[in-house]
Amino acid sequence: MEHLLLAIFLTLAIASILSIVLKRFGISHIIGYIMTGTIISYLFGFNGLNTDTLDLVGEFGIVFLMFTIGLELSLHKIKKMKELLLANGLLQVVLSVAVIFVMSYFVFGLDFNTAIIVSLAFSLSSTAIVLTYLKQSKDILTPYGQKSMGILIFQDLAVIPILLLISFLSNDTLSITEVLMQTVLSAIVVVVVMFTVGEKTVNALLKFSAKTELEELFLGSIFAIVIGASLMAHAMGFTYSLGAFIAGMIIADTDYNVKVESDIASYKDLLLGVFFFSVGTKIDVIYFMEKIHIIF
Numbered sequence: 001m002e003h004l005l006l007a008i009f010l011t012l013a014i015a016s017i018l019s020i021v022l023k024r025f026g027i028s029h030i031i032g033y034i035m036t037g038t039i040i041s042y043l044f045g046f047n048g049l050n051t052d053t054l055d056l057v058g059e060f061g062i063v064f065l066m067f068t069i070g071l072e073l074s075l076h077k078i079k080k081m082k083e084l085l086l087a088n089g090l091l092q093v094v095l096s097v098a099v100i101f102v103m104s105y106f107v108f109g110l111d112f113n114t115a116i117i118v119s120l121a122f123s124l125s126s127t128a129i130v131l132t133y134l135k136q137s138k139d140i141l142t143p144y145g146q147k148s149m150g151i152l153i154f155q156d157l158a159v160i161p162i163l164l165l166i167s168f169l170s171n172d173t174l175s176i177t178e179v180l181m182q183t184v185l186s187a188i189v190v191v192v193v194m195f196t197v198g199e200k201t202v203n204a205l206l207k208f209s210a211k212t213e214l215e216e217l218f219l220g221s222i223f224a225i226v227i228g229a230s231l232m233a234h235a236m237g238f239t240y241s242l243g244a245f246i247a248g249m250i251i252a253d254t255d256y257n258v259k260v261e262s263d264i265a266s267y268k269d270l271l272l273g274v275f276f277f278s279v280g281t282k283i284d285v286i287y288f289m290e291k292i293h294i295i296f
Contacts, residue, residue, distance in 0.1 A: 007044050033273050037280020061271030066241035067226050070248020071261050081150055088147050089154020096123035120162045127152045186236040194246045206256050219263055
């Protein structure tokens with residue numbers, strides 16, 4: 001127990017010091033969380049250990065981030081942003097994949113499947129990092145901020161077919177027709193259930209908990225909605241964050257969207273901190289230095 005408490009104390013102390021120093025130089029505090037994870041992993045020997053529990057907690061930082069994005073994007077807004085999503089998002093992903101594939105295949109001499117996977121991976125951005133910066137700097141309210149958000153949302157949706165394609169490329173026994181059919185059917189089920197039964201359940205739960213005037217009950221209802229939607233999406237083969245995103249879109253059309261977002265803001269930031277810390281624990285500095293030429 002003392003060993004764990006010492007690890008927690010040092011994590012908080014190092015993260016605080018690094019964040020203050022980095023902020024003075026105009027560098028995102030997120031880098032501080034990642035560096036803290038790397039330092040702590042070497043101090044306490046986290047490298048090589050099973051950190052599934054930490055990863056799961058950290059992943060829910062992304063889940064709550066996607067939930068807050070959904071809160072700002074009702075179906076009405078999505079219809080207005082369809083040109084932003086399709087034009088900017090599709091253009092960014094396709095052009096990035098094309099350019100990086102050509103470099104990977106012809107310049108670096110990677111095989112076809114590897115070049116495809118590398119180009120798909122590099123076409124995506126980190127929603128957690130970019131959106132956090134846009135919100136903190138208030139740039140999300142600018143025209144380029146809105147376009148950036150549209151691209152990020154398109155990328156998050158593009159993750160599903162990209163993961164399917166990677167699974168198909170890495171396994172010769174899979175039938176791409178069967179995989180696509182199963183995915184399309186699962187997507188239809190998730191969307192239909194969420195926007196019919198789920199929408200009524202969410203409205204009823206929020207309305208009931210709001211009437212009690214008990215903050216902890218209202219907060220508990222929000223957590224139940226987010227986690228329930230995430231588990232449903234994951235059970236159907238999608239990411240946790242997709243379910244949370246749809247749940248946020250449903251709540252965006254209710255009268256409680258502003259209160260919900262303000263209530264979970266601190267929890268979302270804490271979980272995002274855990275996520276970036278967990279990323280840092282996986283960084284092997286020695287391996288990084290040995291393979292730095294390949295990384296570059």
